[in-house]
Amino acid sequence: MNPTDNLPTEAGTVIVGAGIVGCNLAYQLTQLGRDDVVVVDQGPMPTTGGSSTHAPGIMFQTAEEKILTKFADYSRRLYSDLEGADGRQAYNEVGGIEVARSEERMDFLERRVENGLAWGIEDPQILSPEEVSERLPLVDEDEILGGYYSPTDGQVSGVVACDALAREAMERGAQFVPHTRIEDVEFEDGAVQAVATEKGTIDCDEVVVATNIWARQLGEELDVHLPVTPVEHQYTVTEPLGELADSAVDITDHPLFENYRNVSGEKAKRLLVGPDRPILRDQDNAMYYRTHGDAYGIGSYNHEPIVPDPEGLGGNDSDGEQGSVHEFTEYHMENATHPDRPDKAPRRASDELLPVTAGKELEHKYNGMFSETPNGLPVMGPVEGYDGLWTAAGIWVTHAGGAGKALAEWMERGVPRLDDRPIDLAHADVNRFDAHEGSWDFARDIGGEEYRIVYNIMHPKWVWTDKQRDIRRTPMYHSHKELDAELWAEAGWEEPQWFESNADLLAKYGDRIPDREGWEAKYWSPIEGAEALNVRENVGLHDMTSFNKMEVVGSDAGEFVQQLCTNDMDLNVGDVRYTLMCNEGGGVRADITVTRISEDRYLLLTTGREVGNNHVAWVRERAPEGIIVNDVTSSLAAMVCTGPNARKVLSKIADVDLSDEAFPFFTSQQFYVKNVPVTALRVSYAGELGWELYTPSEYGERLWEHVLEAGEEFDIRPYGNGALDILRIEKGFRLWGEDLHTEHNPYEAGLGWAVDLDTDFIGKEAVEAAAKGDNIDHKVACLTLDDEEAVVLADRPVMDGDEPIGYVHSAEYGYTVGACVVYTYLPPEYAEPGTDVEILYEGERYDATVREEPLLD
Template sequence: MAKPPTHARAVIIGGGVSGCSVAYHLAKLGWSDIVLLERKQLTCGTTWHAAGLVGQLRGSQNMTRLAKYSAELYTKLEAETGVATGMRQVGSISLGLTADRREELLRQATVARIFGVEVHEITKAEVHAMYPHVEIGDVTCALHLPGDGQCDPANIAMALAKGARMAGATILEGVKVTGVTDDGTRATGVNWDSGSEQGHIAADVVINCGGMWGRDLAARSGVTLPLHACEHFYLVTEPIEGLGHLPVLRVPDECAYYKSDAGKMMLGAFEPKAKPWGMGGIPEDFCFDALPEDFEHFEPILEMATKRMPMFETAGIHTFFNGPESFTPDDRYYLGEAPELKGYWIAAGYNSIGIVSSGGAGMALAHWIAEGEPPFDLWEVDIRRAQPFQRNRRYLKERVTETLGLLYADHWPYRQVETARGVRRSPVHEQLKAAGAVFGEVAGWERANWFALPGQAREYRYGWGRQNWFDNQRAEHMAVRNGVGLFDMTSFGKIRVEGRDACTFLNRLCANQVDVAKGRVVYTQMLNERGGIESDLTVTRLSETAYLLVVPGATLQRDLAWLRRHQGDHAVAIVDMTAAEAVFCVMGPKARDLLSAVSPDDLSHKGFAFGTAREIEIGMGLARAHRISYVGELGWELYVSSDMAAHVFEALRDAGADHGLKLCGLHTLDSCRIEKAYRHFGHDITDEDHVLEAGLGFAVKTDKGEFIGRDAVMRKQDQGLARMMLQFQLEDPEPLLFHNEAIVRDGKIVGPVTSGNYGHALGGAIGMGYVPCPGESPEQVLASSYEIEVAGARHKARASLTPLYDPKAERVRM
């Protein structure tokens, strides 16, 4: 074995397909000073026993872009490296067996059309012609994606490794990384042990591609990498005469997938309740190992398979395999720089889609490392979404029993996870529960999504139509529009930025002017150099040297990381204050009446203007009231220290009995904000979306001086917009919009709906989304005819560039 060098530009930990892909793509970018260290042998963890399915269609445009890239890369790797990859474009077929699954598949077909993936809805006869072995009597829908394929996973990794070596990278087997070194702020290298020797490699960046070993390795550096291994089962038959190369077949209602290979048939499973493995860590000597068979666990899947594919009744079993794969709390993998430690990068947690993901993920991460920012929006898989508590092993063990099965479960809108719940709760959680709250979970926070009536079941009954809480949401929504509603938004992320340079620092990061008077609340974005939106937030000036930044709970770690990344020599302290304060939002035209009943302070429009904040008395307690709104009505956000939260909530609730107060959930917050065309980070606005094209130019002050993204804003002003954010209302009040339906302009699909909900005050489904419009005026854009495609059916839609509800924003300034 060659001895590891003493210095490298990048050290990659782990020689599975993920690590090999990162090495390949960094080398292709000209980074020849790369070292990949594998503790045993390349592919020996999970890659070698992966199924090798290459499905291009994912749940979003950019994840689909990455999967398509993988498929294209694997097709050409053999010619480049001489390593046979087994890549065959055999296509795939997905079968639905229920009405709900039919709706899901038809919606997936719409998504495929939006993202340019060839898809065909095929008949039972066409299924049988392509796949004569499958029983089709109970099939309700079938999709065929001819561009999908399958490959040899181990050889894909080997081809990537060879390509990396050909471009100058060093790949060493039998060298274990025992730890990542750091100087307190950034990673500085790795310590290694080959069994006979030990040493250190100094490095500019370290990339953890350690798969199921990655979590514990990251933890030793204080880095959160929430993943847990699960047992994953499949069987392979003896050779079956005349089998041939069949499309990959997925039958999600039976938790099964089928793949023909070398004349044999593979049956794999994503069972509803999985078996976590390696709770105490992965054994030191684990290498090309299988886990003990558990035929009883697999038997229900096989029983359904023998009916779906009668050949399994007679074919002998060649291999029954059980091997570990890593799963994450939300079924999405992790990419990016760890927020806790600069220079520590991650590509791990692939949830059994590592082969199709790693080609694109390696490319995207390599560009991110080399260029300092991702090539496009990767928030869906960004490591900064992980919450520190999620490194807890008991939490992970419980959650992954569910997330493995969710890959093939019905993907109903608003579906809630059921395991590992109750970790983060508001101080008034029990009061909300007693009032009928039905909770959802985001970033570990239990949040009231809707409130059940007395005697109503406190549970979701899922479906693609109006779910069982639709009328509850309508009542809550109309209370906010006509009366007064109360939301618990304690899950907001709250960041205090304080110090003599606080104003200068934040004005450098924020697009709006934050050098305002004490008590002013500023709505703003933090931009990247491309003018894309890194954060959507409010900034409240508390004093000459102190500000409070309020961000979505899901983006808190991302926003903290962005602030700290740019702190430099600014004399500021950046402190997460989220747990210190509860937040109650009192919203609606009667909000002033309710607050006046519990507070002696002046709450008149003249005495307490919109966009200002100050301390007020409530009951026998105190709150800092921010006159701001995310629902488009008169209202205040009340920030209350956690010790007084229960008292303030009870004072509002009790006084509310005389003012028609309605407790409201997050579904209503969402429907109100979409009706008002307020943007939501991660859906309508991302780091890929230019702030002017997102319609947020009003929050940008280019005349205040330099700030990150200013040049990109000025260029866009000169060049004109390439696309515009529009709001849509369906003319037919019956269909529902959720997300990723197709926007159809003059008969042509032009993009996805970024957010959708039902606008109860407007009387129809409301959606938002971008429409390409290079060189066009707003009048030309609005002159077109618009439809929204929902599960293959197109519905006429009214389009608007201004909010359809209260377009002049008069109601928030009542």
């Protein structure tokens, strides 16, 4: 690698940070044809001194999150094609084994296999204790119950990979400038103009913040509050072990050795040596292992969270000062300090699993830093309100290759892609965060909690219980508390999942609610089913305040709304229309309900939860001059009264005629509910007769009370998100972020009816191609399980024999249908109604049949 000390005066793109993320991004951008990329870093190159320098580089590909697995799989293939400075392949494909020391962990490893099959990992398998020790002879097989084996897992040195990536990027025109600290990013009218460094200024069009543990610091200087939290974990390397004597390696002749030693000291003799046997993870004790020649490396997350203040982080210097490494805290290795593992110290756990390490000296040991985010996923994409400012933070070596590819495609072509297919990054988008998440108080606590649970067995419906709760309250919060709501946190909102006050409904509906046990019974209550059935047969009231709401205002608002939307948006005042917003690649960016409130004002209603803010940012980014886009989520309380008796309830308190003739479906009116001003839409996500009611937040609690009081004679009941998910999936209504996202175009998603190709909208060219059937290799399919008592959860593979053909996007038991309803995407020949498939779930195969949708009309 031959970086330059001469700072260029201009560039198209400046990448701040030359670690594994910055090098991957420069590699990908230059591969897409850019030759005006400049990468700057405060440290030397390729050993910048960040996390990429100290990381042991182990790559376990399989994760519960699809995008992390896809990123890792791409990274593995990319690193396998790289040639290190020594002429050898950069990636060490030695396989990876995760062992179980408990029955609960064995169940988890079975899910690992199912996740691996769902996400396309090659040959994931369960091993017996004997099969583990065949591959890892130093493991005490009496300590384990079995293992998960992924043959293509392995290890890559961050330094070797950075060097190889940077060399190829430089051959295509990129420039790398070490020993250069960033002082500021200069903007004009919200657009990037230049990067100011200690050595001078680079005029540029784009800046990418790829500084990992330093991302929060740089963000704060730019008034961008990134919840990226530095956390420490421990890594140690034993003295030479006689049992590994045949694996001893002298690495001092490696071309990068002296550079590495200048930053990392003598431990470079170990860190630069790749493993010669499978990497190992003992998640029950939050430990991981790899060999370094004739020594074993031992990594530990098995201690209380250590969260340094970002303002106190040091920098990286050529004299060996490494800002991402802190002094080893012996106490955390020798004592049990992890809140969830109070009975066994990390060193003891290690010595039990690998007896060969017992009593051996730990020659090299340090606390290395990496970054955590509120949901454990990267922080990527263009920052709202700053034209040309991008982020790429919270990304591990394991995922950096895939993340770099997806981000480069996003920057160059407008849509994230991986392996020539779109990949949805909604849950990794930098704009997903709410205002409170930018505070250090929140980022510190939740970053620490993400560290705590990183190796825990986490249920997909698990929510925070202690830290940073009760932040955002809808106006109906106190009513929910009085009705003993089970409150879950969603984007900071305290939202009811079900109401314990509705337990008496089980006497009426309990015989239609199958019992559950095992994994699917966690974070579930039969009350959810009773609430759903009550809506179908009677009437219910749901708080939907947290759903994202936007107002688009201006004299040309109608033209802009048409540009955003796939449907014909020539609406009269009071009209309501369901439509889609697509990105430039034709992927569904959001499904929304649009209401024309007045001549120059439109109300856009879209998904809430974690991904809703992405939609607001996307609309604002595309708004022309003269158009105002207001996020009115918090200023409008919202609720829906729905069910066969909804009209009877609301007619008692509304001062308008609610008949079909006077108030048709998909129309809106403004009126009073007693003394509360309301904008009402005759629509319902539950799929029953109903009205969504919107009012300024200060009126919300009173409106809720008015409706409940009016509904007493009909036994109206509030219902939570659990029932809403049941109701919507029975009706075939999509949930953006789960069974609908940017990886699907409208025709794949079965929503072609919401497209009018006689109008012009973003992504139309790609949508037109999809309408002709071009490149359609999967279509939405609605399945029901043949076993009417069974339930499965999302992210498990749909199988044809031993061949995965898709995965479960969303699943809920449909209590009106009388079966578990599953939404997935399958090859077109499998998506035909009547087709029989199987779903692999918790080690069992469940027969399922493709059905006509909707199941309820």
